[in-house]
Amino acid sequence: MQFRVAGTGWEERWHARGAANGGTWELHRAGGTEAPAALLQVTVAPIEEGIVRFTLAGATYTLAPLPGNRPGAPFRFLIDGDYFELTVENEMDLLEAKLGSERGGPRETPILSVMPGVIRKVLAAPGELVTANQPLLILEAMKMENEVRSPIAGKLDRLCVREGGTVATGELLAVIVSS
Helix, strand or coil: EEEEEEECCCCEEEEEEEECCCCEEEEEEECCCHEEEEEEEEEEEEEEEHHHHHHHCCCCEEEEEEECCCCCEEEEEECCEEEEEEECHHHHHHHHHHHEEEEEEEEEEECCCCCCCCEECCCCCCCCEEECCCEEEEECCCEEEEECCCCCCCCEEECCCCCEEECCCCEEEEEEEEE
């Protein structure tokens, strides 16, 4: 599996092999010339719902996902309090990205609610140009306020909710159009 991981001001591509439910993973930089002996080994163990502990080069870290993650968008998470994003780049994703860039037309990206809740604040208006990771609205769920962010840069084509309204899991919140 190939994936791209980014932090504030940096990005790297890696290849990974391992079991989906934990255990030992082998990592190496994509396109790198490292010998097999230079592979990084990471031991991953779940510690509670959604939170994992991993060991890399003798140091132990805790990874906690951020609210609002959804399929098809970068996975946003904290490692010991530092922000990261991870995008899995499987062969279909890479092919779709290539075909999409060759088509040249606008692409719609729906933003769905990952949990039921109440829209507390709308932060962007239809027609507004938004950046990737820009907060679009605040969704309150289980007495916590969660920022719903744009997964891509583009134009906020449709906003399907209003302040004070309730949403269900999987409900369409907004649509971003990129070209």
